[in-house]
Amino acid sequence: MKYVLKNQEMQDTDYETIHQIGIPGLVLMERASKAVADCAMRHVRENGRILVIAGIGNNGGDALAAARILLEEDNRTDYMVVGNLEKASEDLKLQMQILQNLGYEPAEDPDFKNYDLLVEGIFGVGLSREVGGVYRDVIERINQSERPVIAVDIPSGISGNTGKVMGCAVKAVETVTFGGYKRGHLLYPGREYCGKVTLEKIGFHDQTIEKYASGFTLEEPEGLMPPRLSYSNxxxxxxxxxxxxxxxxxxxxxxxxxxxxxxxxxxxxxxxxxxxxxxxxxxxxxxxxxxxxxxxxxxxxxxxxxxxxxxxxxxxxxxxxxxxxxxxxxxxxxxxxxxxxxxxxxxxxxxxxxxxxxxxxxxxxxxxxxxxxxxxxxxxxxxxxxxxxxxxxxxxxxxxxxxxxxxxxxxxxxxxxxxxxxxxxxxxxxxxxxxxxxxxxxxxxxxxxxxxxxxxxxxxxxxxxxxxxxxxxxxxxxxxxxxxxxxxxxxxxxxxx
Ligand SMILES: NC(=O)C1=CN([C@@H]2O[C@H](COP(=O)(O)OP(=O)(O)OC[C@H]3O[C@@H](n4cnc5c(N)ncnc54)[C@H](O)[C@@H]3O)[C@@H](O)[C@H]2O)[C@@H](O)CC1
Ligand SMILES: [K+]
Structure with missing residues (x-):
């Protein structure tokens, strides 16, 4: 059995884990990005080029930290950030600063077709309205590039609550998500945009997820049938x-x-x-x-x-x-x-x-x-x-x-x-x-x-x-x-x- 959450329920799980249980947000983020980087390395061939595309929220923070881990592992990795950096989350700004401290500057107007793999962290459970403007342009360019895409948490543009396409959405080959599934991973059409969904543990404990999750799903048939007794008729x-x-x-x-x-x-x-x-x-x-x-x-x-x-x-x-x-x-x-x-x-x-x-x-x-x-x-x-x-x-x-x-x-x-x-x-x-x-x-x-x-x-x-x-x-x-x-x-x- 696995829990299934709506966006707000995941945000509540985040909040309780960070502010009441005391696991720092950056620790969760580091574990999330390690899982994303590992997934990317499973997909990319040796010497393959990876482009990491981040938005300005914590989904982007996960993506940029994954870019850092990929670089640490000697992968040919570039990154870019979509959106107004002045409005970015503190953790996104920090992840970008770390990359710059290490000497890695964002790629300028990269041609997506020059890469073997794209990793996208534009929107996660923070998506709250239809996608437009620069975000829409980038999502369309991602899909038109016909390159395999790994989505961080949920394909950007898919509603975590309903699986609806909010104007446009990334088509991923694999989605790496954290803690519990979001409804949008399991409901159509979102389910088709996710590709394979990999659920990773990054520090959210089951009792916290259980407290907030309004849903669940089954993945194993064992133990579901009523018992049979030798002495029965x-x-x-x-x-x-x-x-x-x-x-x-x-x-x-x-x-x-x-x-x-x-x-x-x-x-x-x-x-x-x-x-x-x-x-x-x-x-x-x-x-x-x-x-x-x-x-x-x-x-x-x-x-x-x-x-x-x-x-x-x-x-x-x-x-x-x-x-x-x-x-x-x-x-x-x-x-x-x-x-x-x-x-x-x-x-x-x-x-x-x-x-x-x-x-x-x-x-x-x-x-x-x-x-x-x-x-x-x-x-x-x-x-x-x-x-x-x-x-x-x-x-x-x-x-x-x-x-x-x-x-x-x-x-x-x-x-x-x-x-x-x-x-x-x-x-x-x-x-x-x-x-x-x-x-x-x-x-x-x-x-x-x-x-x-x-x-x-x-x-x-x-x-x-x-x-x-x-x-x-x-x-x-x-x-x-x-x-x-x-x-x-x-x-x-x-x-x-
Ligand atoms: N510390 C944490 O809070 C953790 C967060 N995690 C990651 O953080 C994500 C959630 O991060 P955020 O809450 O920052 O939100 P997102 O990064 O999903 O979204 C970024 C921001 O975009 C804005 N936005 C929403 N819809 C938009 C639209 N259609 N057009 C333009 N802008 C729009 C919102 O104001 C939102 O704050 C998760 O999906 C997960 O990937 C994980 O790293 C685990 C730990
Ligand atoms: K995403």
Whole structure:
């Protein structure tokens, strides 16, 4: 798990580290610049020429100190500063003075194409408005030079808060950042401008970062699945009820049902249109099939409910959803037409047993009565609004999916790929989350882990089938690769590890 911060949260972390904990800012800066210089040396060939481009804030200070370390290591390095030096930060002025004391003067109007590598520290977490003037000119020259660029902290021009391009932005091959990720590293389009993101420790301690970070991300699948017990039976791993699939969309029910079973669920019962009985029972004989008349007794039977995939958003769905919201007593996952029904009929949700809502951007926009562009402008905020308005855990699905719950740290997902952008992927996700929730996993954990593992299964599918040819069934097929436990022993005491 890694923390994710907004600009102000990083500045607060800086402030506390320097002024309350007592690590001098210049010590942090020296460590930051060492990490940047090391990265530059990994990228540049022997005798290659490096140009360091600094702004006038502390991001520029990091860059100039990196230039000094590169020179100390005998790299052919020039530097330049963009902006009015009179307005520069004290640390930037100091770093420039040190370079001059050592006899290194800034390069005058250097031709970027004469260098093998550019290192840019124009703006970091201090970027606060659209980029214009000399800054814009330099950023455009950097990109036009077609030279590899290392960005210090975040590519200049990318908003650390939203990943938005603030007028224009540097396209980097690698970004070296410090302490924790910034949201802009993980959210699109910023994510594409960063190249590889390398997170370095420079003196910010975890407890300080944890105190200020409003977000987190997962990077390792270990330890995410609920434990399996030798002494257990199918009842131990959850009885899941799925109200899914109308007469034209049996596939949604099949995908969600199989995904829950592949996540380890004990029993899955699908209530669907009668015409789906032969299809589902031949495709997925492991499931129990019921018709909609079975709703009342199924609600008593189950440990967890999925409502929505492939149902259609008509009056019948509305009546069933009202019934579930009134009589259900188990955690509820609302997806697809469950969500469309809520927005279409402007239903309110106040369901005390826990709700996860899994809208894609368009469904999210409908739930908030907004235009999709408003949702895209800050998807973290949109996810938080859905969570707060519907008293739910919101899973707002996009290339970087967000999971939000009131007062908890927000999750930004990094797994997954564009090969997953095809029909059925969302049904698989809903089934995976429901599978985890039905096995007794905390609901927020179920949402976060389901999203992360779904992306990892998609990545495994992409490696096998490629982004064009992979389909939702391939994601299902690869769930086995991300749930682990394949080498575990069958009998207690027979462990191989
Ligand atoms: N001691 C510290 O505070 C540390 C700071 N660090 C570095 O310092 C960076 C933050 O430094 P700063 O807070 O000085 O800010 P930046 O260096 O990110 O920004 C410089 C200044 O540019 C101005 N500015 C913002 N948007 C602009 C725009 N669109 N056009 C023109 N000017 C604009 C702002 O007034 C800002 O102060 C981090 O990203 C990191 O690289 C690291 O060295 C770690 C320690
Ligand atoms: K930068």
């Amino acid at each position: 199918k009842g131990t791993y959850g009885k899941i009820l799925m109200i899914t699939g109308n007469e034209t969309m049996s596939g949604a029910a099949a995908f969600a049902g199989e995904a829950a079973l592949r996540m380890g669920a004990g029993l899955v019962k699908i209530l669907s249109d009668a015409s789906n009985r032969p299809i589902l029972q031949s495709r997925l004989p492991e499931i129990l099939f019921g018709e909609r008349g079975d709703l009342e007794k199924s609600l008593d039977w189950c440990d967890c409910i999925l409502f929505g995939p492939g149902l259609g958003a008509g009056d019948e769905t509305k009546e069933m959803l009202e019934y579930v919201l009134k009589h259900g007593t188990k955690p509820l996952i609302l997806d697809a037409d469950g969500l469309n029904t809520i927005s279409r009929y402007q239903m309110e949700i106040d369901y005390p047993y826990g709700v996860i809502m899994t809208p894609h951007l368009m469904e999210g926009a409908r739930l908030l009565s907004k235009e999709i562009d408003e949702v895209k402008a800050d998807i973290c905020q949109a996810a938080e609004e859905i969570a707060s308005r519907y008293h739910a855990i919101a899973v707002l699905k996009d290339a970087a999916t967000i999971v939000a719950k009131n007062r908890d740290k927000l999750y930004i997902n990094q797994s997954g790929n564009h090969g997953m952008a095809s029909g059925g992927s969302g049904d698989v996700l809903a089934g995976m989350i429901t599978g985890l929730a039905g096995t007794g996993c905390d609901l927020y954990d179920a949402a976060v882990r389901g999203v992360y593992l779904h992306g990892l299964a998609g990545d495994a599918a992409m490696r096998e089938k490629g982004p064009y040819s992979m389909i939702a069934s391939d994601i299902l097929h690869h769930i086995k690769d991300v749930t682990g436990g394949k080498n575990e022993s069958i009998l207690p005491g027979e462990c191989s590890h």
